[in-house]
Amino acid sequence: MMRIPAKGLGKEALLEKLHSYAVADVPSLDGRMWAYVYHPGQEAYEVGQQAYMQFLAPNVLDFTVYPSTVQFERDLVAMAAAHVGGDEQVVGNFTSGGTESCMLAVKTARDYFRVRRPEIHTPEIILPESAHPAFHKAAHYFGLKVISTPLDPRSLRADPDTVRAAITPCTILIVGSAPSYPYGVVDPIPALGQIALDHGLWLHCDACVGGFMLPYLRRLGIAVPDFDFGVPGVTSLSMDLHKYGYTPKGASIVLYRHRELRKHQIFAFSRWPGYTVVNNTMQGSKTAGPVAAAWAVVQFIGDDGYLELARRSYEATQRLIAGIEGIDGLRLIARPDMFLFAFTSDTASIFHIIDEMRERHWVIQPQLAFGTVKENIHLTVSASNVPWVDAFLADLRQCTERAATMESGRYAAMVHEFLASLSPSAWVEDAFGQMLETLGLKGGALPRRTAPINEMLNALPAGLRDLALTSYLNDVFS
Numbered sequence: 001m002m003r004i005p006a007k008g009l010g011k012e013a014l015l016e017k018l019h020s021y022a023v024a025d026v027p028s029l030d031g032r033m034w035a036y037v038y039h040p041g042q043e044a045y046e047v048g049q050q051a052y053m054q055f056l057a058p059n060v061l062d063f064t065v066y067p068s069t070v071q072f073e074r075d076l077v078a079m080a081a082a083h084v085g086g087d088e089q090v091v092g093n094f095t096s097g098g099t100e101s102c103m104l105a106v107k108t109a110r111d112y113f114r115v116r117r118p119e120i121h122t123p124e125i126i127l128p129e130s131a132h133p134a135f136h137k138a139a140h141y142f143g144l145k146v147i148s149t150p151l152d153p154r155s156l157r158a159d160p161d162t163v164r165a166a167i168t169p170c171t172i173l174i175v176g177s178a179p180s181y182p183y184g185v186v187d188p189i190p191a192l193g194q195i196a197l198d199h200g201l202w203l204h205c206d207a208c209v210g211g212f213m214l215p216y217l218r219r220l221g222i223a224v225p226d227f228d229f230g231v232p233g234v235t236s237l238s239m240d241l242h243k244y245g246y247t248p249k250g251a252s253i254v255l256y257r258h259r260e261l262r263k264h265q266i267f268a269f270s271r272w273p274g275y276t277v278v279n280n281t282m283q284g285s286k287t288a289g290p291v292a293a294a295w296a297v298v299q300f301i302g303d304d305g306y307l308e309l310a311r312r313s314y315e316a317t318q319r320l321i322a323g324i325e326g327i328d329g330l331r332l333i334a335r336p337d338m339f340l341f342a343f344t345s346d347t348a349s350i351f352h353i354i355d356e357m358r359e360r361h362w363v364i365q366p367q368l369a370f371g372t373v374k375e376n377i378h379l380t381v382s383a384s385n386v387p388w389v390d391a392f393l394a395d396l397r398q399c400t401e402r403a404a405t406m407e408s409g410r411y412a413a414m415v416h417e418f419l420a421s422l423s424p425s426a427w428v429e430d431a432f433g434q435m436l437e438t439l440g441l442k443g444g445a446l447p448r449r450t451a452p453i454n455e456m457l458n459a460l461p462a463g464l465r466d467l468a469l470t471s472y473l474n475d476v477f478s
Contacts, residue, residue: 031384039384040246051296055288085230092255098208101238101254106138111264128158130180160191178227184336193233211239216310247294323393344376351451352403412459
């Protein structure tokens, strides 16, 4: 069992130990990772790093002690609001990331309707199937019922007709994405806004991934669907800075059309003998590092810099799409509206393709089959990826050819065999545990090749996937 060291480590020994822990980590800044990391270049990275460290110590639990952080937040919110069509009435806050921004919007809508519709005991929120899991997490945490609606099967966007049909007397909130993460397409926000207006509902636009860059694409003359506060009916909007704003994590903005709405986000408590608590967001104690770093990076890159980053990323995305469509056996899932998209293969296991690419030091994301959309590969294109397009496509062609010769389906068959022999109550602890053991992953081991485990998960019904993942994560952090 690990215990606190009897004697503190010296600085050199400590740094050596840190390095030893990180040996197996994937490099984050070399541009070969097509997910998770948004790297703006070394200069902007260093600006963010220096600002972060300068403001690492301040604890923004009491904002009155650090007026600098209040000004950073005011500036960022004002810039964000203007960027997405907001007027002087729009207000918002800086948060730790997209998940917190989305959860705050749901919590705020819930509390707003508690005042106006107290007869609703179990509020319902309508989520198109491509809505981010953060909204399901919010419903889970805040006691709301999710009504999930299918996407338009051709465009893979939210379907306004199915959304309208899902409304009940208990509905309070509709969510649309700009764009949705899985497929990179912008939902029909104007149509959803009209539905919200017709029924007196809250519409949240989840622009966490797209809100920062879509306005720049529009300025470049690229057709961008309407999504922001210029759309009647949009009540709130979330926009991450640590994605295409290229600021250090965690940095996001949640915006509301006016102050009367945002009031329901705030938590204040003085009914105890300690210090007075008043929080804009979910966190209490928090470093000022992220907000200072976000402010610094946005100031450093500037409007002209972001416009150039948008142009480069868009051109790289179009080259990638053309290259992928030119590889036998690969096809696009949907034509994207921005810099993230998904593709699949009808001739090779995409899970083997991902593993083969990983062997060549590329990191790409698997997406499991859902509804009529088969399992696929997701790419997020950011500035650091741009120089690597040709090398990536060359390796992808070779890895697709190699994957087509590799066996697939054995682990899916194993799943079906287990499902036929075991009851659902025994599934997680018994069946999935046994399968992990056959892969050498029992006890929380991390896999080198992920194709077998992804093939297993892909063969499971979605509900059992969640149970299996819960069981595995419970092992990893034990």
